[in-house]
Amino acid sequence: MKNRILIKDLKNYISKEVIVAGAVDLRRDHGKLIFIDLRDHTGIVQMVVNKKNEAVYNLLDPAKPEWNLKIKALVKSRSEQTINPNILNGDLEIEALDAEILGQASELPFEKQTAEISLETYLDYLPFTLRTEKAKAIFRIQAQIAKSFREFLNQEGFLEIQAPKIIGEDAEGGANSFSLEYFGHLAHLAQSPQFYKQIMVGVFERVFAIGNVYRAEPHSTTRHINEYTSLDLEIGFIEDHLELMELETKLLIKIMKDLQENNTSDFALLNASLPIVSEKIPFLKLREAQELIKKETGEDCTNEPDLEPAHERWLCEYAKKNLDSEFIFITHYPLSKRPMYTYEDENDPGMTKSFDLLFRGIEITTGGQRVHDYDKLITAIKNKNLDPEKFSYYLQAFKYGMPPHGGLAIGLERITAKLVNAENIREATLFPRDLHRIDNLLSKEKKENNK
RNA sequence: GGAUCCGUAGCGAAAUUGGUUAUCGCGCCUCCCUGUCACGGAGGAGACUGCCGGUUCGAGCCCGGUCGGGUCCGCCA
Numbered sequence: 143m144k145n146r147i148l149i150k151d152l153k154n155y156i157s158k159e160v161i162v163a164g165a166v167d168l169r170r171d172h173g174k175l176i177f178i179d180l181r182d183h184t185g186i187v188q189m190v191v192n193k194k195n196e197a198v199y200n201l202l203d204p205a206k207p208e209w210n211l212k213i214k215a216l217v218k219s220r221s222e223q224t225i226n227p228n229i230l231n232g233d234l235e236i237e238a239l240d241a242e243i244l245g246q247a248s249e250l251p252f253e254k255q256t257a258e259i260s261l262e263t264y265l266d267y268l269p270f271t272l273r274t275e276k277a278k279a280i281f282r283i284q285a286q287i288a289k290s291f292r293e294f295l296n297q298e299g300f301l302e303i304q305a306p307k308i309i310g311e312d313a314e315g316g317a318n319s320f321s322l323e324y325f326g327h328l329a330h331l332a333q334s335p336q337f338y339k340q341i342m343v344g345v346f347e348r349v350f351a352i353g354n355v356y357r358a359e360p361h362s363t364t365r366h367i368n369e370y371t372s373l374d375l376e377i378g379f380i381e382d383h384l385e386l387m388e389l390e391t392k393l394l395i396k397i398m399k400d401l402q403e404n405n406t407s408d409f410a411l412l413n414a415s416l417p418i419v420s421e422k423i424p425f426l427k428l429r430e431a432q433e434l435i436k437k438e439t440g441e442d443c444t445n446e447p448d449l450e451p452a453h454e455r456w457l458c459e460y461a462k463k464n465l466d467s468e469f470i471f472i473t474h475y476p477l478s479k480r481p482m483y484t485y486e487d488e489n490d491p492g493m494t495k496s497f498d499l500l501f502r503g504i505e506i507t508t509g510g511q512r513v514h515d516y517d518k519l520i521t522a523i524k525n526k527n528l529d530p531e532k533f534s535y536y537l538q539a540f541k542y543g544m545p546p547h548g549g550l551a552i553g554l555e556r557i558t559a560k561l562v563n564a565e566n567i568r569e570a571t572l573f574p575r576d577l578h579r580i581d582n583l584l585s586k587e588k589k590e591n592n593k
Numbered sequence: 594g595g596a597u598c599c600g601u602a603g604c605g606a607a608a609u610u611g612g613u614u615a616u617c618g619c620g621c622c623u624c625c626c627u628g629u630c631a632c633g634g635a636g637g638a639g640a641c642u643g644c645c646g647g648u649u650c651g652a653g654c655c656c657g658g659u660c661g662g663g664u665c666c667g668c669c670a
Contacts, residue, residue, distance in 0.1 A: 172633085173626040188630065224628055232630085252604035253620060255631060259604065262662060318669085334670065359669050360594080366669075451666080481670045496670090508670060551670085566663090578662085585661065 143212070150184035153234060155217045162187070162236065163212045163244070166205050168255065178205065180213070180236075188235040189215065201241045207254070208247035208273075214240035261566060266582070268573060279408035280570055283401060284558040288352055290400040291373050291552070294393050300348040300375060305335030307354065311532050318358040320368075331356035334551065339376040340483070340512060341539040343547045350375040352554075360577050364566040365504050365556060369575040376549030383485075383495040383511045386548050387425065387471050390499065390507060394419045394469065401561070414563045417468035417501070424461055425471035425497070427490075431457055447479045455503040473497040482526045483519065485511035485548070495548075502560040509550025516540040 147160040164182035171177075174193035179186050193199045205211060215236035226232035251267055252259060254274055264271050271277060292302065308324065309332045319330040335351045342349040351374045358368065380386060398416050401409070409416060426434065432444040435453055438460070443453060449472065461470040474493040477486055484494045496510025513519045519540050523530045530537065559570035568574040578584055 168631075170629050170632050171626085172629065175627040175629080177629055177632080179630075190628085192627080194627095221628090224630090226630055229630070249603080249621065251620095253631085258606095260663080263604070336670070357669070361668060362664095363666085363669095364664075479670095484670085510670095583661080 148184040149180070149182045149187045149231070152187055152217050152231065152236065156219055156234065157217065159214065159216055159239065160236070161212065161214055164210070166207050166209045166211065168207060169205065176202065178202065178238075180211065185230050187231045189213065189238055190235055191238045195239065198238045198241050201243070202238060205243065206247060207250060208270075209243060210245040210247075212242040212244050213238050261568065262583075265568060265574065265579060268581075272572070275411060277569075279405075279411045280558065280562050280564065281572060282408050283405050283562060284554065284570065286401055286405055287397055287558060287561075288371075288373065288554060290397040291350070291393065292352065293400075294396045295348075295350045295375060298348065298389075300350045300377070301342075301346045303339065303342050303346075303349045303351050305332065305338040305351045305353055305374075307332050307356075310535075320356050320358045331358075333357055334372060335374050336481075336483070337536045339374055339549060340544075340547070341536065343376050343378045343549075344539045344542070344544050347378040347545070348376075362577050364568075365559075367555065367567055367571055367574045367576050370556075370571070371554035373552040373554055374549065375551075376547060378545040378547040380511065380546055380548050383473065383497055383509070383548060386509050386511070386550055387423070387473075387497060387499075390509070390550055390552075391419065391421070391423050394423075395421075409562075412562045414561060416561070419469060420467050423469045423471055423499075424465040424467050425473055426457075427474040427493070428472055428476075429474065429493075431472050434460070447476045451504075454500050454505060458500050458503045461500075468502060470500050471497045472500060477525075480510070482522045482528060483512045484522075485513050497550075499550075499552075501557065504556060504560065506557045506560065507550050507552045509548065511546070511548035514540065514544040514546050516544075 143161070143163055145161050146163050147155060149162060149164065152160065152162070162180065162182070164180045167179040167181040167186055169176065169178050176191040176199075178189045178191060180189045191199055191202045202211070213236070215238050217234060217236050219234055220226075220232075224235075251270065252263075254270070259271070272281070296302070308322070309319075309330050311330070319333050321328055321330050323329075332355060334355050335353060339349055339351055351372075353372060353374075354369055355372045356369055357366075359366065375389075377386070377389070398419050402416055428449070429444065431449070431453075432446065435456060436442050436444055439456065441453075443450065449457070457470055457472070458468065461467050473496065474487060474490055475496055475498070476492055477484065477494055480494045480496050484496050487493050487495050494510060496508070498505045499507035499509075513522055516537065519537065520530050523533060555567050555570045558564075559567045562570060564570045568576070573581060
């Protein structure tokens with residue numbers, strides 16, 4: 143819109159006539175005087191509609207919350223008695239001189255500002271509920287995390303790549319894939335960009351990808367969704383997994399620093415606090431962690447191949463109290479729990495040079511060194527009872543030479559959820575896809591039929 | 594898939610050991626209001642208490658089933 147002044151800049155136009163545009167956030171009607179809080183993407187300002195100006199009063203009298211308006215207005219400083227020190231632009235207001243209704247809105251399903259709503263209702267009305275200040279703060283923080291990830295890796299000489307989401311085989315093992323019909327053939331949605339980022343290490347040595355991944359697991363928890371955003375990176379010529387952990391530590395320091403600089407008001411609004419990332423995030427081998435749990439709690443999980451959610455939470459509490467860190471790496475998961483490309487530690491047979499990063503109770507990263515030797519990889523595939531023939535396309539990268547390499551992936555929604563104190567990962571996902579929902583509840587259809 | 598909790602106007606909640614017309618706040622409608630900023634005041638509409646069945650003189654409340662949701666677990670590179 144030409145000549146439009148943004149609300150955050152109005153303070154520079156005191157006593158001047160300006161064009162502003164935005165949505166009605168709230169309306170306070172005093173009869174011959176109406177106050178309308180006008181909102182654009184930069185802020186909120188109080189607009190005064192005075193009945194003395196009959197023409198504009200009649201135009202704006204019907205305006206309800208979420209109506210979009212274009213206003214010709216006079217910017218004014220507020221008199222001392224009417225200054226509100228608690229809000230943005232509390233020392234100024236605009237007086238409507240002329241108005242154009244750009245768009246109307248239906249009656250709202252509930253009040254945006256004061257609503258304490260259930261998660262189900264929140265998700266049912268996302269096109270509306272995402273307009274709340276709380277939701278906006280969460281997704282500004284999420285955008286900053288992705289931006290910082292991108293900036294850091296660009297600085298470190300990584301190249302951003304776009305990995306395909308449609309794949310032929312889903313035989314990677316582990317998580318189930320969604321299958322789809324592809325011109326008469328069976329195809330799948332990618333559970334990760336893993337194979338492609340590894341292939342690209344042979345091309346560019348350092349690559350990263352930000353994209354959606356798909357998991358066809360019918361789980362129903364506060365930390366799982368079936369489509370999520372993976373912050374993936376892969377790097378060549380590493381000595382071991384510890385180098386990856388150092389890289390991730392530097393990355394996290396950068397992300398937290400940027401959030402501190404750019405999102406303090408968002409964190410304040412969410413009543414959330416940033417974690418301190420130490421220069422050296424503590425790490426334990428899985429077996430050491432399990433011995434610690436046994437020693438401290440008496441619960442014996444030392445023969446388990448993985449950590450239970452409750453133990454992940456316990457380890458995070460332990461690290462916070464005793465190691466002065468809200469992050470903790472757990473390394474050396476057994477080969478049996480890791481995919482076929484995971485590198486076995488020569489000094490700890492049966493265990494892998496892989497790691498999980500735990501943060502505020504849940505796993506936000508899995509990473510590790512990969513097998514780069516062609517013959518060893520073939521053996522590893524066979525050891526998982528998989529058919530190397532099915533991986534022949536991917537295996538070309540190794541056949542034609544690969545450096546020692548490794549990588550990691552951060553679950554964007556998980557780290558966001560934990561940073562903003564969201565109880566459920568769905569609050570940190572713009573449009574969550576889960577067992578019960580693609581936008582609308584999938585059971586709605588069923589429900590109708592059963593009436 | 595298992596365990597557990599829950600389902601009452603558009604939204605959020607209340608309803609004594611089962612008792613008569615199901616209550617409150619917000620929102621909505623009508624009217625009043627020139628300094629509010631979650632404005633205020635007066636009045637009003639809106640619910641077959643998720644659904645089906647049972648026990649009872651009587652069910653929002655007890656029982657069974659069913660549908661839906663939350664949480665935890667399982668599962669999950």
